[in-house]
Amino acid sequence: MNRNAKIICKYLGISLFITILLGGCTKYNEKQIEHNDYSQDESPISIKESKEETVKIGVLLPMSGAQSKAGQEVKAAMNMFVDIINESTDDIDIPLAQSQGLPNLGGRKIELVYGDLKSADTALSEAERLITSEGAVGICGLFSSANTKTAAVSTEKYGVPLMSEGTSPTLTQKGYEYFFRVFPDDTMYVEDSFLYLVELNETKQADIKTVALVSEDTEFGKNIANVEKECAEKYGFSIVENITYSSNATNLISESLKLKKADPDVVMMSSYISDVILYIKTFKQLNYSPKMIMGQRGGFMTSELFTALGSDAEGLCSTSAWSLDLQIPLVAKLGNLYKENYSDGVDMIADVLKCSTDLYVLCLAINQAGSTDADAIKEAMLNLIYPEDKLFIAGTGFNFNEVGQNVGTSALICQIKDGKYQTVYPDSIKAYDGLFPLPSWEEK
């Protein structure tokens, strides 16, 4: 055997050895995968939980791009709730605040693991990463309806609870096993918008007859427009213009001119913040002032609205799930804690409270279940016990139905006054009588 043949034999021998070794490892991995089959009783999470001290919850937030500021605010509010749960907090009298960690899990503390929510695609991949690599036992975050649907592909696959405030009614019609929404869906928000108009007609002789719908052209806007059309018909309002537009447009002139021409009593808008700013500025430039501008959350519920529009934002209305002026003592306490210690002086807004409440409710369910098993958490969520006198949201509590919707929640209508949203509907909890009609631009 010459020298070259010896070298070849040597390398072949080494290759064979490595192949056998890898083959063995692969078999071992296959066994592990079989063992990790999520249809089996023992999930990878329950294997991990015996080793870990903390209970990990996956949080998907936009950390880059145009939504990153909203992501930072939600992160700050979630950290506040984690601190309330993990440390003994006497000032805030809500369940889990007086103990350290989750008492039913031996005081295990909550740990948040983060993923970047850039798009619907990343919602899926990041949710999967948080579940499989980080060992998250539940997922929450700042989701749109579209992002929720893709994230749900992962959470349903691995059987992990997903808390989302995507407001599309379709989310509870898809048969998801582990989906939960604490606050209202679009149907509830829109229904309340029209009930408010009815109330104005009855109590203030507002004489509102016509409505124009303005919706951006993704799922957010389209879903709301469909519900608005149904509700307008139901409550006897005439739709004089129905505008669909592309979000992040360079201008909204033609849309605004059409509205001015149609001259509706109320303009109902489903828009993101960039479009809200542009619409209001364009209305002012065209000297167009409808009697009421009613936003369906989205851009109307961002803190940037006040800084970007200043006094031009006065009088704008929006549906909401929460407001700092709610006549509930805990609301002010949570709001102050957030503003003073977590947000550099920024007031807590509804969307931030909603996402962080999702995290808190998930922790309540985990504690009530006494386990991080998904089915146990689901069972606890469906039978969640929460004292009504310790609520910090509008409604009667956390009463989830079989499709994951909290039926104990209720919607609000807020109006901007002195640079803050003030609740004007429902009548029982309103903090302000409301301004109707909007004054002209010269009078503002």
Next chain:
Amino acid sequence: MVIQCIFEGIVIGSILALIAMGIALIWGVMNVLSFSQGEFLMIGMYITFFLNKKWGIDPILSIPFTAILMFLIGLLIYKTLIRKALKGPILSQRLITFALSMVLVNGMLMLVTSEFRTIQKITFSGIIDFGFLVISKEKLVPLTVSILVTTVLFFFMNKTNTGKAIRATSLDKDAAELVGINTEFSYALAFGIASAIAGIAGCVLAYYYYITPTAGTSFLLFGLIAVALGGFGSIFGAYIGGILMGLVDVFAGVYFNTAFKYVAVCVLFMLVVSLRPKGLFGK
């Protein structure tokens, strides 16, 4: 309503024209497609915003400072990046400004966050209401500035020796060098001027638009279409292309359907390309 549509269309078009002129200049002179023109506009908006916030300077008064600063930034980018890319393969030349735009957007997101800002202390505000036409004083600013910039640029390119040297470089670089023209200087100057024009567009847009790191991105596509409509390399063509797009945008939205107004712009573009492949004023 028709008169209002014409006015609004021309105002939108004048902003697009300012972006388009910069793209047309860079393409005409050095055959580089400037994907970063929208980001130069965005940087111009931020310079204007911070000058206003810090010292209360009106966006109009900040135009000279912003234009000079953007010109210098343009020169720096040309010297450190574009000049090197021009020596590389054609793909590098095409993609370098695209990469630059990504860096600028994400860099600004890190520096100033994605927060939406607006300028609220402005000199020209309010409206003139004729009944059939409402003229916003804020919108007279971009209209006037774009006409002035186009006139000055047109005069500079056609009547001054430096402008003629840039045009000669764009026609035939080798021949221009043979007659003693410093083509390197022409390239740098063209890139600097294009950046300055985008900066000026940022100043006037900041008068009534929101300011965020991604604000310029959506303008780029329409700027590119305006250049193609008017004719690549033609500054006057780019201006007319911008105005035409603004008018089609508003009329299609008001009299057809707001959801399809950009479709109308694209149909116009396809029509022009099929009838005059080099654009309306392209040679």
